[in-house]
Amino acid sequence: MAQKNVRPAPALPALDVPHKRERYVPGDIEPKWQERWARDRLYETPDSDPGRPNFYFVTMFPYPSGDLHVGHWYAMTPSDASARFVRMRGHNVLFPMGFDAFGLNAENAAIKTGVHPSDNTERNMANMRRQFRLMGTMIDWRREVVTCHADFYRWNQWLFLRLFERGLAYRAKAPVNWCPKDQTALANEQVINGLCERCDTPVTKKDLVQWFFKITAYADELLRFDGLDWPERVRVMQTNWIGRSEGAELAFDVAGSGEKIRFFTTRPDTIFGATFMVLAPEHPLVASITTPDRRAAVDAYVTAARQATEIERTSTEREKTGVDTGGFAVNAFTGERIPVWVADYVLATYGTGAIMAVPAHDERDFAFARKYGLEIREVISPDGTEHARLDEAYIGEGVMVRSGAFTGKPSEEGKRAVAEDAGRRGIGAGSVIYRLRDWLISRQRYWGTPIPIVHCAACGAVPVPYDQLPIELPYDVEITPDGGSPLARKRDFIETTCPKCSGPAERDPDTMDTFVDSSWYMYRYPDPNDSQRFMNPDIAKKWLPVTRYTGGIEHAILHLLYARFVCKALADMGELWFREPFTHLRNQGTIVFEGRKMSKSRGNVQAPDAYVARYGADTLRLFMGFMGPWTAGADWDGSGIEGVYRFLHRVWDVALTPAGDGPRDVELDGTVQRTIGKVTGDLEQYHFNTAISALMELARALMHASGPSRDDGVRALLLLLAPLAPHIAEELWHRRGATSSIHLERWPAFDAAKAAPRVVTIVVQVDGKVRDRIEAPAGLDRKAAEALALASERVRASLDGRTPVSVIVVPDRLVNVVTK
Numbered sequence: 001m002a003q004k005n006v007r008p009a010p011a012l013p014a015l016d017v018p019h020k021r022e023r024y025v026p027g028d029i030e031p032k033w034q035e036r037w038a039r040d041r042l043y044e045t046p047d048s049d050p051g052r053p054n055f056y057f058v059t060m061f062p063y064p065s066g067d068l069h070v071g072h073w074y075a076m077t078p079s080d081a082s083a084r085f086v087r088m089r090g091h092n093v094l095f096p097m098g099f100d101a102f103g104l105n106a107e108n109a110a111i112k113t114g115v116h117p118s119d120n121t122e123r124n125m126a127n128m129r130r131q132f133r134l135m136g137t138m139i140d141w142r143r144e145v146v147t148c149h150a151d152f153y154r155w156n157q158w159l160f161l162r163l164f165e166r167g168l169a170y171r172a173k174a175p176v177n178w179c180p181k182d183q184t185a186l187a188n189e190q191v192i193n194g195l196c197e198r199c200d201t202p203v204t205k206k207d208l209v210q211w212f213f214k215i216t217a218y219a220d221e222l223l224r225f226d227g228l229d230w231p232e233r234v235r236v237m238q239t240n241w242i243g244r245s246e247g248a249e250l251a252f253d254v255a256g257s258g259e260k261i262r263f264f265t266t267r268p269d270t271i272f273g274a275t276f277m278v279l280a281p282e283h284p285l286v287a288s289i290t291t292p293d294r295r296a297a298v299d300a301y302v303t304a305a306r307q308a309t310e311i312e313r314t315s316t317e318r319e320k321t322g323v324d325t326g327g328f329a330v331n332a333f334t335g336e337r338i339p340v341w342v343a344d345y346v347l348a349t350y351g352t353g354a355i356m357a358v359p360a361h362d363e364r365d366f367a368f369a370r371k372y373g374l375e376i377r378e379v380i381s382p383d384g385t386e387h388a389r390l391d392e393a394y395i396g397e398g399v400m401v402r403s404g405a406f407t408g409k410p411s412e413e414g415k416r417a418v419a420e421d422a423g424r425r426g427i428g429a430g431s432v433i434y435r436l437r438d439w440l441i442s443r444q445r446y447w448g449t450p451i452p453i454v455h456c457a458a459c460g461a462v463p464v465p466y467d468q469l470p471i472e473l474p475y476d477v478e479i480t481p482d483g484g485s486p487l488a489r490k491r492d493f494i495e496t497t498c499p500k501c502s503g504p505a506e507r508d509p510d511t512m513d514t515f516v517d518s519s520w521y522m523y524r525y526p527d528p529n530d531s532q533r534f535m536n537p538d539i540a541k542k543w544l545p546v547t548r549y550t551g552g553i554e555h556a557i558l559h560l561l562y563a564r565f566v567c568k569a570l571a572d573m574g575e576l577w578f579r580e581p582f583t584h585l586r587n588q589g590t591i592v593f594e595g596r597k598m599s600k601s602r603g604n605v606q607a608p609d610a611y612v613a614r615y616g617a618d619t620l621r622l623f624m625g626f627m628g629p630w631t632a633g634a635d636w637d638g639s640g641i642e643g644v645y646r647f648l649h650r651v652w653d654v655a656l657t658p659a660g661d662g663p664r665d666v667e668l669d670g671t672v673q674r675t676i677g678k679v680t681g682d683l684e685q686y687h688f689n690t691a692i693s694a695l696m697e698l699a700r701a702l703m704h705a706s707g708p709s710r711d712d713g714v715r716a717l718l719l720l721l722a723p724l725a726p727h728i729a730e731e732l733w734h735r736r737g738a739t740s741s742i743h744l745e746r747w748p749a750f751d752a753a754k755a756a757p758r759v760v761t762i763v764v765q766v767d768g769k770v771r772d773r774i775e776a777p778a779g780l781d782r783k784a785a786e787a788l789a790l791a792s793e794r795v796r797a798s799l800d801g802r803t804p805v806s807v808i809v810v811p812d813r814l815v816n817v818v819t820k
């Protein structure tokens, strides 16, 4: 259903405002305005508005955990202020909100409380919508997206099928990351330093048949950020995560067998120094290569390694261990037989799961060779001469030595030369590998989107036809986690017929990772009710791609990388006309309480309600911006909130005190203009803290002024404050006689001429005789005026080395230097 173009009512009737001065009581004015804005549909954004270019401002949607805590306020209210600022600057701003409503949080809460995740989620969302309203946000609720509703997740299933058609969704058996606490597989991106991203439990490995999205098909394109206004930090994190390395993929024969060990190296120039090989414990050749006398030791080692977590295995602190398989490979360049070991510092998930070990030029291999008495042979020399013994690995560039026909070549050149030679001899070729793995999206849990695949004994994995979507998630399911998918036990869901052969078949029992939902939800907001397509291109073209995106830095890799991948895949299907979903991105830092990130799962959440009750939403909104640079994050400490509250009281008093008569005050006019310039620049850059400081200074300056300049200053103050503290700005705007909302006003224009400080001519005398005239900005204090006078060449010549006894300053007019 298309969105109706409803223009917000332009004029509001005047409120019945009592004329006597009153105290600032946020609890009296905030609910009143929230109600009024909703009634006047002030934040319902039309799909187009002549003269106001569209601007699509999205902030990451929350999990419906039940309450908007201080961390949410920190994410949402500065974003809301930014969106309001852009709107006042003349844009038609769409600022939507939704709920990332599937996932383990809701399911685990349900297990604990016995309330069904659907019921619990609906209740939580209702409460959070109410809280969003209490914040005073400009959200257009007509465009809400809720991922656990079938009218949303059917398009998840559609996306899955489209990816499947193009070979970008596939099923494979793999050793996957397993969270023993959450009882589900995880994507690599959800394992942070070896721990589950959700619950910090060490992740183990498990062999499972799972669905993957082929994000690696876009690895190279994901490394390019052309035209994106994104923080450097996020680009670096994604680049490192994708981890592109150039080198060569080569293969050595296993001695006495037809098998080969394939490996990747970034240093083909060191190949003559490969004195042994190492296989990951999971490597498929381990079993066949191991000699009978070594079998028991190898089996024991492999079993132990599989129980270790990745963080333990790759820790630099931990001493490397390994076991000799008894087998040998043949170094194709030296022709020597070299021993093959198994060691858990080699991971099956990186490269081929095997390495050529060059102890002379790799620190880990060096330590391993020292420990087990394996040969260390120098083949790259920093100075071109051979050294008999190395005390440590030399990992830099140099000249190839002890390297047959390549001896004497610079190592940089040798990399290519060896790879080319290997290519000619059929040993391998130059190649590129990535650290990035395909995105594992199967979850063995209930509260998610059912995977639209039917498994048939005759036909295999058969996609559900599009016209049978959505496959609805059944309500009545026992969701106690036991390592299997709860849906598997729901026989009337699982048992079905094959869409291809009509024989008996079973539905896939897993659900999708909730990061699938969030990878494309922003395409749904412009027309969330379209039942024919995942989005309505006529409407979406007016908004997409997202003009500005804000959210937590913790999503630098996970959500933001997945969203970029899905965007590119949809573009290649012809569904999107752009290849990057978010043109401009800014991340707020993390809000920390008692040394840890504030989150419900960590149990250190600070509830904002008490603060709102005591100080009002406007004060809390301002305080969120005032705590420090938004992108840097902050330590939550509510103690500074009083100062912000006092500032709003001052604004209240200043705005409601009659300006009185008097001449124009050029100084004050300049201060007002400079504040406009400062706040505008700061809000463009999300520097809320310095913008608020500038407003505090302006309010102080206005207190002691009178006349028309004060009147204009108060008007500017309220307009500049409106995005940050929307309720009080609106109330004072009306109390001062306005009849329409301040949020429909234009942002005050900056007048550079008025902002420039006034220039005065200061006469400088020495002992009463005029020696110089200096142009200076008006309002210099005594010290600055004195310093300026004494710096004058003419004054110094006149003084001729004499030390002044005293200096008399008449501000903006005269400096007299007295020497006797």
Ligand SMILES: [Zn+2]
Residues within 6 Å of the ligand: 179, 180, 181, 182, 196, 197, 198, 199, 200, 201
């Ligand atoms: Zn976990």
Ligand SMILES: [Zn+2]
Residues within 6 Å of the ligand: 456, 457, 458, 459, 460, 462, 498, 499, 500, 501, 502, 503, 505
């Ligand atoms: Zn079939």
